[in-house]
Amino acid sequence: MIREKVKSAQVEAMKGGDKERLAAVRLILAKLKDRDIELRTTSSVPDDDTIVVEVLQKMAKQRRESIDMFKSGGRDELAAKEQAELVVIESFLPQQLSEDETKAAIDAIKAEVGASSVKDMGKVMAVLKERHGAVIDMSKASGLVKAALS
Template sequence: MREILAAQLKDAMRGGDKRRISTIRLIQAAIKDRDIAARTAGKGAVNDEEILQILAKMVKQRDESARIYEEANRLELAQQEREEIEVIKSFLPKQLGEEEVRQLCAAVIADVGADGLRDMGKCMAALKERYPGQMDFGKASGVVKTLLQ
């Protein structure tokens, strides 16, 4: 994943795409921050799965920021956030559709043997492990909760 980011940064620099350059640098800075935190905690560098989690979090943050900017009628800043979201999403795996998420949640519930809301944590942990960066876990949480009730 790191090599892909480095290669994409070089391509963006050659092409003069300033938005892409700045966004990739932001991604690399977030990864470096997580690396430093991991080293401080006595762990190794972050792996690709953790990088996908960082990217998903960055998309969520920018989506929230864009919404706030739109409410404040700062449309140029909202547009900037949306452009950054598109760059970040280009590094994430294809997102699963609503019906696919529902089917996968049902399958995980069956696999884990969940029979009530107290097993929701197990189900969510399994989903995050199996499908990192492929679904919105906030929405998946609602689906799991509905299926377990």
């Protein structure tokens, strides 16, 4: 479903003459194609939307890191280019949970698995990723889980 949205966005960008959006959408499609090729050798292939969300989240994380590095290096024009790509990538991602919703999910999982210390962080993170991986930024969630278990 998300993959079809990306493909239709490519056609719209071509028809509309939006070269920057078209370039970003083509990057997404290329990464998806790479991921499809990687998965040919595995026996269990996850749901297509799961694959697409994983790829998009990885791309978004890379763009955020690049933006930080470019800004700290004084390369604002490159940071702006990465920011434009990030906006396009995030437009295809499902709506992310707010920080309060994330904390509530963490607390529920913490109670469910009986986590009481930082040693149990792996258990909580595994369940959190399994249930909410598509709608939570796991790097931010890691800090929230650590704080909740401390």
